[in-house]
Amino acid sequence: MSVLAYGVVAWLFLIGIYGVVTSRNLIHLVVCLSVAQSATDVLLLEIGYRSGGHAPVFVSLPAHPGPAVDAVMQALALTDVVVGAAVTALLLALVVQVHKRAGTLDPDALRATRD
Amino acid sequence: MSRRARLMFFAVAATGLAVTLGAGLAGLPSFGSQTSTYAAMLNKVAPLQRHVTDVVSAINFDYRGLDTMFEEFILLGAVAGISVVLRPLSDETRQLPADKAPERSIPPPSPAVWLLAVVLGSLLVLISLETFTHGTLTPGGGFQGGVVLASALYVVYLGTNYRTVARFQPALLLESADGVGASGYVFIGLLGLLAGTAFLSNVIGLGGTGNMLSGGTIWALNLVVGAEVAGSFAILAAEFLDQTAVIRTRRR
Numbered sequence: 001m002s003v004l005a006y007g008v009v010a011w012l013f014l015i016g017i018y019g020v021v022t023s024r025n026l027i028h029l030v031v032c033l034s035v036a037q038s039a040t041d042v043l044l045l046e047i048g049y050r051s052g053g054h055a056p057v058f059v060s061l062p063a064h065p066g067p068a069v070d071a072v073m074q075a076l077a078l079t080d081v082v083v084g085a086a087v088t089a090l091l092l093a094l095v096v097q098v099h100k101r102a103g104t105l106d107p108d109a110l111r112a113t114r115d
Numbered sequence: 116m117s118r119r120a121r122l123m124f125f126a127v128a129a130t131g132l133a134v135t136l137g138a139g140l141a142g143l144p145s146f147g148s149q150t151s152t153y154a155a156m157l158n159k160v161a162p163l164q165r166h167v168t169d170v171v172s173a174i175n176f177d178y179r180g181l182d183t184m185f186e187e188f189i190l191l192g193a194v195a196g197i198s199v200v201l202r203p204l205s206d207e208t209r210q211l212p213a214d215k216a217p218e219r220s221i222p223p224p225s226p227a228v229w230l231l232a233v234v235l236g237s238l239l240v241l242i243s244l245e246t247f248t249h250g251t252l253t254p255g256g257g258f259q260g261g262v263v264l265a266s267a268l269y270v271v272y273l274g275t276n277y278r279t280v281a282r283f284q285p286a287l288l289l290e291s292a293d294g295v296g297a298s299g300y301v302f303i304g305l306l307g308l309l310a311g312t313a314f315l316s317n318v319i320g321l322g323g324t325g326n327m328l329s330g331g332t333i334w335a336l337n338l339v340v341g342a343e344v345a346g347s348f349a350i351l352a353a354e355f356l357d358q359t360a361v362i363r364t365r366r367r
């Protein structure tokens with residue numbers, strides 16, 4: 001179970017980076033970066049998980065006995081999501097301007113626009 | 116660097132990364148057996164200490180409140196950066212495109228689309244208010260509620276047109292929501308200093324556990340963060356929309 005759970009993290013991260021390296025379109029590149037970034041969300045939630053644990057929300061407890069999962073990791077995952085959204089938005093704004101200046105979204109074609 | 120060389124370079128780097136990543140992940144406690152003392156303690160202590168039922172909110176806005184303040188500033192900084200990057204450049208101008216067929220009016224959206232936009236838009240506003248006022252009780256809070264509130268404006272755009280949505284989101288309103296939200300966080304933090312304790316201490320009355328108005332500063336911080344996030348995401352959408360709708364190259 002551990003192998004599968006942590007394997008997903010490594011795979012998401014590496015496939016995201018692979019996408020960034022081989023990308024032929026800047027929008028695709030930004031999306032690949034957020035795939036790689038989502039590996040950290042998955043890892044945080046997995047580290048905080050306890051078998052049979054319930055959400056760290058203590059409402060109507062009699063219906064949900066047992067231990068709660070790690071709330072600190074969930075709080076960190078929230079931070080990660082917000083920062084990830086901010087980074088993605090900023091990169092996409094840069095992509096808009098690159099497309100206007102260079103007329104292309106192919107990162108390999110960009111060096112021709114240098115002057 | 117050619118594509119082939121780059122792929123070779125990546126293969127070497129990725130192998131190294133995979134090995135170290137694998138070794139690191141293998142050293143973690145096995146999945147599902149997590150027993151962090153800190154987390155167990157917070158789960159037990161937070162509802163009693165802060166009168167909240169959602170411990171994630173208590174951590175974000177109280178125990179780790181300072182981190183969340185910087186996180187909020189990261190969002191503010193990113194949105195400010197986007198506004199700068201997407202401003203009309205020196206060879207561009209802001210104007211709506213000229214109507215090429217003034218004798219033909221734009222057909223209004225179909226009644227089905229309009230109805231869906233009205234229903235969905237008002238529902239989203241309602242849900243967002245529910246989400247950020249109940250952040251101390253159930254999953255949710257300022258960040259989530261703010262995003263939902265901003266998406267109500269996207270629905271208005273889908274159901275109408277650029278002119279209508281521009282009327283719904285005056286730049287001044289969005290920018291002040293953003294600024295007031297971000298500075299409100301600092302002001303609520305300063306209340307702690309005024310009360311003679313540390314910055315961001317929970318000094319407002321805590322209220323009864325399970326009531327909507329509980330959690331002291333956690334509840335108030337959720338509100339200001341909600342305003343900031345809603346403003347930020349609405350500005351974000353407006354900036355990208357302006358790029359396609361009104362910002363164009365100036366004629367020479």
